[in-house]
Amino acid sequence: MPRIARKKSRSGIYHVMLRGVNKQMIFEDDVDRIRFLETIKKYRDQYKYSLYGYCLMDNHVHLLLKEEAESVSESVKRISSSYVYWYNIKYDRYGHLFQDRFKSEVVESIISFLKVLRYIHQNPLKAGLTGSVFESKWSSVNEYFVKSDIVDIDYGLELFSNIRNDAIKLYKEYMGQPNDDECLDDHVRIRVTDSEVKDYLSEMGITHVSLLQQMDKEKRDLILSRLKEMNGVSIRQLSRVTGVSRSVINRVGQRDRWDVP
Structure with missing residues (x-):
């Protein structure tokens, strides 16, 4: 066409x-x-x-x-x-x-x-x-x-x-005026900051990323799964903040969706 x-x-x-x-x-x-x-x-x-x-x-x-x-x-x-x-x-x-x-x-x-x-x-x-x-x-x-x-x-x-x-x-x-202007794309992607990701980690008891990296796989993946649920976070950003590879973070949660009884 x-x-x-x-x-x-x-x-x-x-x-x-x-x-x-x-x-x-x-x-x-x-x-x-x-x-x-x-x-x-x-x-x-x-x-x-x-x-x-x-x-x-x-x-x-x-x-x-x-x-x-x-x-x-x-x-x-x-x-x-x-x-x-x-x-x-x-x-x-x-x-x-x-x-x-x-x-x-x-x-x-x-x-x-x-x-x-x-x-x-x-x-x-x-x-x-x-x-x-x-x-x-x-x-x-x-x-x-x-x-x-x-x-x-x-x-x-x-x-x-x-x-x-x-x-x-x-x-x-x-x-500076507040407005409801709509132009080409009025759906602006909301993004969380690295600091907000780190704060959420702290709330889960992870005060330093090395603690996350030293965890056993099951506990680490549970933390990563919760991080992935944050609105506006990206895989690349999580990898940057946590030091865990993007391929590992991508896989987290994929198997769980099929294992739910």
């Missing part, structure tokens, strides 16, 4: 979302995130598209950009292909990292632009990863009034006021 053509934006501005294939992690550490932003900047300088906002989550990315010399599809393809090539070399892997086709929506009005920009910036907040929209390390929210690195801030700020100080004040107020 042929694909439906991507809707063309009259303004040239699009809200783009790139998601990991099967919703897998696309950033393992901050080095990966920095590389992704460097890739965006590299191709922005070469092909002159405008970037108004971004947010890097663990398994997906939001971009607000305007196509210029080439289509948004071509620009996103350059960004994703370059990053995946680097990522696969770093982690000695092969194949796709992102879903085959990125999602996008057209942005053709001032109201839509501001709504999408706020939605992108509030992604970490609504996912429970930060206590404030301005605490996010991997979004462009603070570039609008601290230091603009890769984001074109003039267009967005001038929508608030032609006087820069007034524009920044109004921008901050708008970005």
Whole structure:
């Protein structure tokens, strides 16, 4: 069945979302995130598209950009292909990292632009990863009034006021407003922190991961099974926190489902 053509934006501005294939992690550490932003900047300088906002989550990315010399599809393809090539070399892997086709929506009005920009910036907040929209390390929210690195801030700020100080004040107020905005993906993955996993281990009497590693298999697997039941935890995260291999954690609980009488 042929694909439906991507809707063309009259303004040239699009809200783009790139998601990991099967919703897998696309950033393992901050080095990966920095590389992704460097890739965006590299191709922005070469092909002159405008970037108004971004947010890097663990398994997906939001971009607000305007196509210029080439289509948004071509620009996103350059960004994703370059990053995946680097990522696969770093982690000695092969194949796709992102879903085959990125999602996008057209942005053709001032109201839509501001709504999408706020939605992108509030992604970490609504996912429970930060206590404030301005605490996010991997979004462009603070570039609008601290230091603009890769984001074109003039267009967005001038929508608030032609006087820069007034524009920044109004921008901050708008970005911090609670809302029920829904854009491309309003189901934000809630993720627990490593500290929360460690706290749960402590509640079960495991004050140090070495205690877990020294347990007999039956007791260890019982603890791991309870950890896997935490809402928002990943196998990779549990392996990182506990020091137990992902293959072992993956197997925990699988046999139990068939052994229940």
